[in-house]
Amino acid sequence: MAAPAVEGVAVTALRSVLFRVRQAAERAGTQPKRVRVVAVSKTKPVSLIRQIYDAGHRCFGENYVQEFVQKAPQLPEDIEWHFIGHLQSNKVKTLLGGVPNLAFFEGVDNEKIANHLDRAVSSLGRNPLKIFVQVNTSGEPSKSGIDPSGCVRLAEHVKSHCPHLEFSGLMTIGMPDYTSTPENFRTLSKCRVEVCKALGMTEDQCELSMGMSGDYEQAIEMGSTNVRIGSTIFGPRDYSKKQPN
Numbered sequence: 450m451a452a453p454a455v456e457g458v459a460v461t462a463l464r465s466v467l468f469r470v471r472q473a474a475e476r477a478g479t480q481p482k483r484v485r486v487v488a489v490s491k492t493k494p495v496s497l498i499r500q501i502y503d504a505g506h507r508c509f510g511e512n513y514v515q516e517f518v519q520k521a522p523q524l525p526e527d528i529e530w531h532f533i534g535h536l537q538s539n540k541v542k543t544l545l546g547g548v549p550n551l552a553f554f555e556g557v558d559n560e561k562i563a564n565h566l567d568r569a570v571s572s573l574g575r576n577p578l579k580i581f582v583q584v585n586t587s588g589e590p591s592k593s594g595i596d597p598s599g600c601v602r603l604a605e606h607v608k609s610h611c612p613h614l615e616f617s618g619l620m621t622i623g624m625p626d627y628t629s630t631p632e633n634f635r636t637l638s639k640c641r642v643e644v645c646k647a648l649g650m651t652e653d654q655c656e657l658s659m660g661m662s663g664d665y666e667q668a669i670e671m672g673s674t675n676v677r678i679g680s681t682i683f684g685p686r687d688y689s690k691k692q693p694n
Contacts, residue, residue: 459497460504462682463488466665470676473669484669487531489661489679491516492686495523501682502528510555510677514540514694518547526550533677534622535583535593536694538565545569551578555620555658555677558583558595560606567611577613581620581658581675584640586633592622600640601647608648618656618675619644623664630664634671 467486474481487510490498498509502525510531511517521530531553532544538561545551545566557563557580570578582603585594595603600619607616619640623633641655648655658675660668665676680686 457500459683460500462684463501463504463506466678466682469666470669473666477670477672479669483674485675487533487675487677488682489533489677490520490683491679492688493683495520497683498524510679512694514544514547518543521548521550529553531555531677534694536562538562540694541565541569542572545573545575545578549573549575553579553581553617555581555675556583556593557581557603557607557614558585558593560603560610563603563607563611563614567613570613577615579615579617580607581618581656582607582616582644584619584621584637586621586636586640587624589624594621597636597640601643604644605647616648618658620658620675622661623659630667631671634659634668634673638672 470484470486471481474484485508487508488501488506489510491512507527508529510533512534514536517532528550529552530548530550532551533555535556535558536544554566566578582600583594584597584600585592586597604616607614619637621633621637623630637657637659641652641657645652645655656674657672660673660676662678662681665678668676
């Protein structure tokens with residue numbers, strides 16, 4: 450009897466998150482429908498994801514390739530899947546082949562991974578893959594992401610040399626304790642201004658993926674259009690089965 454109770458809590462938590470997202474969007478003067486909520490389901494069972502799906506949510510994110518390719522085929526094809534984080538180039542075909550309905554890749558942080566993704570999308574004959582360039586806004590050496598000074602060059606590379614990728618915006622992952630949150634968001638916003646100027650895009654055409662469970666409301670108020678919410682919806686995670694990417 451315990452599992453259904455946990456799943457019910459997750460659906461209730463989702464509704465609370467969606468309500469708070471709407472409120473934050475209204476405070477920011479943004480239409481709530483312009484803010485995408487990615488329910489990050491890493492380490493969580495298919496049964497729990499299905500409960501969130503049955504509640505009407507369609508946008509989910511995963512971080513670990515092997516777990517992702519095992520779970521995705523067990524779930525409906527109309528899910529908009531996001532891959533979030535760093536990926537080794539030798540795992541690209543495994544990911545794209547195993548998740549044909551992958552909609553977004555949140556984590557292009559160098560030209561090599563962009564080129565591998567572009568070739569894999571072409572060889573699989575699938576629709577262009579939307580990507581976010583990942584920017585290391587906190588300056589942590591251990592964190593993936595390109596330095597802010599290189600984001601324009603990488604975005605230009607994707608636009609000019611990767612015809613099977615669709616540059617859709619920028620993303621960042623802040624410090625775990627959220628201490629750098631405001632500055633991270635300001636840095637990413639400045640990067641968007643520079644990228645849009647270089648590529649001849651309007652800011653509305655360049656999304657900002659920033660904000661997680663602890664700071665998503667502030668992120669929306671500072672311009673985020675894509676928030677990644679995991680533990681607030683699904684509860685604490687079990688990382689004992691974590692597999693590297």
